[in-house]
Amino acid sequence: MKRTNKLWHNLGLKIMALVFSVLLWMVAVNINDPVERKVFRDVKVETTNTNVLTDENKLYKVLDDTDTVTVTVRASRSVLETINVSDITASADFSELSFTNTVPIRLSVNRYVDKQIESISGSIDSMKLEVEDKKEKQLVIEIVQSGEPAEGYIVGKITTTDGNAMKISGPESVVDTVKKAIVEADVSDLTDNINITEKITLLDAEGKEVTDSSISRSVNTAKVSITILATKEVPVSLSTMGEPASGYVATGEINCAPAVVTIAGRSSVIKDVGGLVIPPEELDITGATADVTKLIDVRGYLPEGVSLSNTGGEEFNGKIAVTVKIEPLVDITRTVDSSRIQVLNVPEGYSVTLTPDSSVTMKLRGLQGNLDQVNTDTLTCTVDVAEWMSDNGLSELSEGSAEAEVDVSLPSGVILTAPVRAALTIEKIAEVTPEE
Structure with a gap:
């Protein structure tokens, strides 16, 4: 009798038993280690091959926060329990940049092969970019003063000591908005020189600060040197040279505006400056027939280490307006009654008088x-007989008539153009004896 192979005996039942065993195992696994999901938030997208843009002198900006992604991983519980956010890789290869300026985001779990992860997905599938040409611009660093020094002091100068220019670079649209670079120098209540380091601020056309982080700067701060000077008010001293034309005279009046100027310098220097002396060569009145006017720049006559400050709270350019008064001389004639003339120093035994009811004539000249x-x-008019005798070589008087010069006391600035003479009557007084 033929014997059958036992392996094939009840083959159908054996296959059914195997399938049932596998199903039973799968049920057991799903009960003990089920497939679940795990969400990983704020995963940073790493970029590669960015030189695709930078080599073409272009810059990019990530839009809509597409440089972070929320990643969902589906795997068995035992696998998910060992995965941390550091195991998730999100990458954007710029060599895959599309004409719409998007780059696909590739996701992976570093520690596991794909078959251990059922699925991995992200909240976004591509990084959105704004691509622009890169632009550079050179700016002069401007200094903006704020505040005022202490009373009696001014700002001499404010300078940057480490260069007055800077370079910025970034996206063309952003760089074009920057119109100036400034550094603020606060001089409030200062009485001495100081050196400070201050932040450089970028401003747009409206004076608003540009803070876009895409701008790169060659420098961020500037070293500023502030010079503070003491001030002092001093008068302007003027004099003239030469003489006006014949028949004219300088009245002595010299008008100057401003007559007082404010100087600035180190305290040790200006304390000894009492005034600003303008040499007479600046005011030559030779041959003048009218007022002489001139603008004089006093800056050339400042002592070393001294400068001019604003005068009277107004900006002062260093020029003063000077007027020297020139007027014509006037000739007039006046008469004085003889009764106003005193006769002095008459020798004993004589009588010297002026003719009664007579007068003398004076020719006067002046302004x-x-x-x-x-x-x-x-x-006050006088005739000094003793002086008259001496001038004429007389040792004694002779009776009769004579003429003598009258001394007249005139106001300042008035002169006689001709001698004033008066007629005298000289009489000898008879001696009286005791018997008489």
């Missing part, structure tokens, strides 16, 4: 204002 001060009723 009209001075001539107006002449009052013949108050003038």
